[in-house]
Structures are given as C-alpha cells and as structure tokens.
Amino acid sequence: MKVKRKNLERLLNKLLFLRKDVLEYYLASELLHLELEKSYKGMYIDLYAIHAEENLPVFIEVQKDELDAVHSNQLKELIRHMDEGIILWIGTKASSHFTDELIELARVAEKSLQIQFLELDSYTIEQLDLLRQEDPVTAVRKIMSPEFHVPQFLLKAAARNMRERKGTPFAVRELSKTEKVNKSLMDLLRHTYPYFDNVLRSKSNLDRRQIQMGSGTGYIEIVLTAVSTPTKEAMLELRSTNHTTINTLQQIQNKLHKIEFSSPTTYETKRFVIHYGTTLSTEEIFEKLLPDFGRLIHVLIDFHRT
Structure with a gap:
C-alpha cells in the first residue's frame, strides 16, 4: 500500500x-x-x-x-x-x-x-x-x-x-556558458521525453560539465556531457556506481548492443559510453544526443518491465 x-x-x-x-x-x-x-x-x-x-x-x-x-x-x-x-x-x-x-x-x-x-x-x-x-x-x-x-x-x-519585502531576490542572473548549454539541454529533454521521471526532476549544479540523473535502477546513473573542449569530449554515459549493479549493467548492455546509435560506443565493465568527440558545435551535439538519449531510456524502460 x-x-x-x-x-x-x-x-x-x-x-x-x-x-x-x-x-x-x-x-x-x-x-x-x-x-x-x-x-x-x-x-x-x-x-x-x-x-x-x-x-x-x-x-x-x-x-x-x-x-x-x-x-x-x-x-x-x-x-x-x-x-x-x-x-x-x-x-x-x-x-x-x-x-x-x-x-x-x-x-x-x-x-x-x-x-x-x-x-x-x-x-x-x-x-x-x-x-x-x-x-x-x-x-x-x-x-x-x-x-x-x-x-x-x-x-x-x-x-x-504580508510583511515588508526584503527586496526582489528573484531577478534573473547572467548564466555561464556551461549553465546555458545544460539548461537548454534539460529543457529539450523535458519537452521530448516527459514520460521519463528523472528528466523532469530539478537538477542542481548545472554550472558543471556533467549532468547526472537516475536511470530507474539503483546505483546505475545516466551522465550527460554536452559541453566539449579541445581536450574533453561530449558524451552520453550509463554508469554503475556500485559493484553490486555490475551484473545488472551488463544485462542492460546486452540489450544496448542491438541498438544503432549516432556515434561510436564503448562497452566497459562499469559503464557504457556514446562518444561525440571534441569538435562538434553545441547544436550538432544536441542533434545527436537527443535521439540517442531516447534510444537509451527506451531500453531502460523495457528492461524494467521485464
């Protein structure tokens, strides 16, 4: 109950x-x-x-x-x-x-x-x-x-x-480049995949390159990196954060092997990665990452049903 x-x-x-x-x-x-x-x-x-x-x-x-x-x-x-x-x-x-x-x-x-x-x-x-x-x-x-x-x-x-107000603390502040990119990405994900609960939930620390969210399975998280630099690539990851979920991650990876993603992938013991490289523009990264994210979460949703 x-x-x-x-x-x-x-x-x-x-x-x-x-x-x-x-x-x-x-x-x-x-x-x-x-x-x-x-x-x-x-x-x-x-x-x-x-x-x-x-x-x-x-x-x-x-x-x-x-x-x-x-x-x-x-x-x-x-x-x-x-x-x-x-x-x-x-x-x-x-x-x-x-x-x-x-x-x-x-x-x-x-x-x-x-x-x-x-x-x-x-x-x-x-x-x-x-x-x-x-x-x-x-x-x-x-x-x-x-x-x-x-x-x-x-x-x-x-x-x-209603007492005397303490000012107007809710004026919009200027966002950093990383925050702007990550906020835009989250807005697009929420609009495109509103049925995936972890996309809807509030995200803190958008000033950092990586956005982390739950996958629906404990100790397995999704990590999105849409901000690339000449030495750090953009990527989409599914990552095990605890040794007890390695077998579960490997079962999910077996299903991901059957999916065609937009960019090169690597399968490791504790993570699955889609690599977008270091040279794409933000728009080009979004163009690839959004549909790949959809492919990934549909595998996760189907996995949780079985």
Missing part, C-alpha cells in the same frame, strides 16, 4: 508539473521557473516556482492522503526556514487538528508568508489510480490530452501575513 501511495503522489506531482496551467489558473498568475523535487535548504520541495505577480517563491507540497503529523512537521520546518513565499499543501483531507497550528505559526512569522490548504477532488485520485496501471508514455499522453480531467481544489484553510 505504501508503494501504491508513493506512486500516486509521484503521478500527481507529474500531473501538476506538466499541466502547470492548473496551478496558474488557481493562483491567477503565471508561474516562472517551475521545478519538480527541488532541493531547498536541506529539504526537498515537491514543486517550486516563482509567482510572477507577487514575485514570491511558491512551495507546493503534495500528499495523496490526509494531512498527518509527518507532513505537518515538514511544513513547520519550511515555515521556519524559508525567507518568504507562498505555501500550498495539496491532499485529500486537511484536518484542522494540524492546520490550526500551522496557520497560527504562519500568522506570527516575521516574514511575508501565505499558506493555503487545498483538498483535491476524489475523481482526480481515481483517474491517477487508473494512470498508475499504464505504461509511462501512455500515462503522459493522457495527462496532456485536453480531455483529461482537470483537478479541482477546495480551499479548507488559509493565512496571509
């Missing part, structure tokens, strides 16, 4: 991430820089964005079930450590046993803070339960369909405590 609940929460997170228009309609504002599973001051936030009208961060915590002590404590920590912002809790039931204390904590906080507790309609949960049984590609296609049921929110409790 715990696995089922977690899967439903992930699907709900994905739904709200891919259909951000649902949140924008409720908040009556565009949401900028929406991120999924963002690391923030030692906490993981289900969804994070910037409210365009208020120029405030929006922290969204999603729970498939009734608000409980564990999630209530997480919200308390967020209230204490955030600088300012809007908190939305979305779940099936917001018990006053917990909301009363959280609202009082928000009211006395010495910061600009809004908190809202939203109950989700039961039909959305039923639809997500059906989607959970679909393959990832079909589930995302249905979520993005205009015919898909739009989640309905019922406001159960709220508090608004």
